[in-house]
Amino acid sequence: MDLPHFLTSGMGGIRTAGDLVARMEYDPKHKMHIKDAKAYVAKKLGVSVLDIADESVMRDLREELGIGVCTGVPGAPRGIAAKMNIEKLLDIEINSCKIFREKTQKN
């Protein structure tokens, strides 16, 4: 079921900016509808709404911004490190990053 949905209308997750748009829909401080979420992400990335679902734009931009890529790149941020960069980019707080900070920044 995953593939026909992805190929028909899916943004593509971290191949493009689908994860970022999903965060803006789900974040309870925003709860943005799809058009607003895409416009918000495009503005933060400095590209167009068309570009945020375009692998040819997003693949390199994601690596440049350190927000996680779908191919194996040694040294490139992934997991919590990538999500910390996403927090700054989108001006949101991500739960796993918040918990990581609480665990690592104790005085």
Place this chain on the structure above:
Amino acid sequence: MAFYTRMGDGKRVEMTREAIIDDIRAGMADAADMGGIPDLTEDDIAIITDIVACNDRMVGVAPGEEIVLTYDIGQLDFTGDNGNSGNGVDMGRLEAALLHERALGADTFELAHSDYSIKPVKPVISMEMQTMEEIQAEIVAPYFYGAMPNCGLYYAPDGPYGNPADLMREFKIDEAMAAAEAAADHVARDIEYVTTRLIQAGADGFNFDTTGSAGDADCVGTLNGVRMLREACPDAYINVGMAGESVMGIHGMIEFDGQIVAGLYPHQQVKLAQKAGASVFGAVCNTNTSKSLAWNLGRSVTFIKECVNQAEIPVHVDMGMGVGGIPMLETPPIDAVSRCNKAMVEVAHVDGV
């Protein structure tokens, strides 16, 4: 000219354009009548007709019109048996999550227990928290924990309360209603226990899958659990996905926030999900296997379009096997899946699938 299309059980059939239009209108009329909601517009019907009456194997939305995808059942789509339409391929939950993220274009994903219900998670909550912590360290996409509230597990012979179906057969109506109310309270407490711990372990949020599967008490218990989670974890991502297009009235009178939930349709269900604290609502329309894809799609889009129109929060339509117009079989044909998906995006204007 005849077009290849499908029945609700997936069987391939040929239909003329006129027959497709007739079935779209009939499905639409059924939804509008049942839900007391508006018909589709003539433009909507024309768009759906063009989508169904297309001989290409797959269809797709225009660039720039993409939406995001939310998943149920987590890694069980790889590891599960045919009861979950799983592939029967054993693998770790970390590997399954990263494959979805990095190879299958998943915008979000989730961790799941093999029994995929709230109740069996309780005894293994520490293991689930550990796994959540490990996967959160590696994954980038929003990563939920997902489970069915599944109030049925709280009734005899599996749980502590009398089975309402058995009690009603004995004309013990008051006892049946009391058992349903007790089970609803119990599932709400268990939801609070399980979900708050998983959020403490770093989960982005929780996916409530098939809310109301055991009827109206299941729905009320889940909504009360969602409210508890929202109060305890104000930043959690919460997806409330429904089990069916109408809440089954097994209790009949049980309420959430002063509203009887039995018989509510998607455009009414979403308002209660919003009140409870959901971030996103998973709307459902069931497939009739005896009717055509055109009939089922016309019906589904009518229900979901009105739900989207009345929702304040984003709506991700449920589009698995036997919902959202998609034929009811283990391996839905991709031509049918892509047609239903495109119609939901272009006509119902869903925020996600």
